[in-house]
Amino acid sequence: MASQQQLALILAALVLASPAVAYTPEAAGYTPTAASSPAEAGTPVVTAGYTPGAAASTPAEPTPTRQTRQVADVKIDASRSAAQKIPQTMFGLFFEEINYAGAGGLWAELVSNRGFEAGGAVTPSSIEPWSILGDASTIRVTTDRSSCFSRNVIALKMEVICEDCPSGGVGICNPGFWGMGHGFRKELTSMLLDLRPSFLRFTGGCYVQGDLLKNAFRSKETIGPWEERPGHFGDVWHYWTDDGLGYYEFLQLAEDLGATPIWVVNIGISLHEKVNITDIAPLVEIYDNITAIFLNKTTFDNATRTGPKVFVSEYAVVQKKPGDGGNGSLVASLAEAAFLTGLEKNSWMPGAIVFNSWQQYGTRSYWMQTFFRESSGALIHPITINSSYSQQLAASAIT
Secondary structure, three states: OOOHHHHHHHHHHHHHHOOOOOOOHHHOEEEEEOOOOOOOOOOOEEEEEEEOOOOOOOOOOOOOOOOOOOOOEEEEEOOOOOOEEOOOOOOOEEOOOOOOOOEOOOEOOOOOOOOOOOOOOOOOOOOOOOEEEOOOOOEEEEEEOOOOEOOEOOEEEEEEOOOOOOOOOOEEEOOOOOOOOOOEOHHHHHHHHHOOOOEEEEOOOHHHHOOOHHHOOOHHHHOOOHHHOOOEEEOOOOEEEOOOOOHHHHHHHHHHHOOEEEEOOOOOEOOOOEOOOOOOOOEEEEEEOHHHHHHHHHOOOOOOOOOOOOEEEEEEEOOOOOOOOOOOOHHHHHHHHHHHHHHHHHOOOOOOEEEOOOOEEEOHHHHHHHOOOOOOOOEEOOEEEEOOOHHHOOOOOEO
């Protein structure tokens, strides 16, 4: 039968986004009703009627008056002959090293700047975020290029010069990340598994480009023993990564998730520079406010079916307009869901997990995406929405 979960979720968007009356999710009522007439003889049709529930108000505002009953008739042609198959690779994951999502996050690194390379190739260099325990009368700390590793040339030297050293000792100290040692954090990986992704796109977008090409992500420098990886400064998001989470580890993650790996390479473009490149197939990134993301549900309705394919690599509500919920809100996740129904229909997922060192939770966008984990490889059925506010509704039905 048609997926009523998806239908109910998207129909709720009208109520939650309405500027006239504030409704609570609990007030939303969804009632499947019998079809008034079939679309054609022998074709099963589902009609859904939706009526806003009681209005919710706050003491600071006058109680809104009940509006005239508004009904939207949603007709679903549930026949297999009218349905079209959604590709098995429809939905997957996009990972970017941003906000320490990898270093110290999914990749549970304990030591920040463990190779002492973050200070640059000129020595003596800064060893931040390491700090020195002691002062100039007790210890000397410096860096030089005497490392035994050809790709990780910076070495740190300590000389203890005190005879009667402080009781707390002298040396160097690292604040670390929030991780638990090398390897993937099981609880975060489990949340990725729950989305049942068909592909994993790595290692990012802007992170791969770099603000300048000299700081672009270079996969070849992220393979081999961890202690020999030079690391690099991610100048877009402004922090150093030791690249313990590299090309090989991403392949392992894709394998663990049962997902097809999609490797993002830099084609000679940074945020401010570019080299001569050949034409490539269209690439979409879609970031906007709630209304714009919602209306993008029809973006690909008239796209050519014979030209280059479109890969929607990134999408999210990231801006706030007066009167909307802003990014991270329930209304934002519903707008994103509406956009995804447009992708489903044409058959051609935003920051979703929040964590610290010992706990994690999925945002509204994360839980919205779980509604689409059954879509890859499913059949999507034609839907007709008849209402005076049809443009404010989006729906999807799969079997």
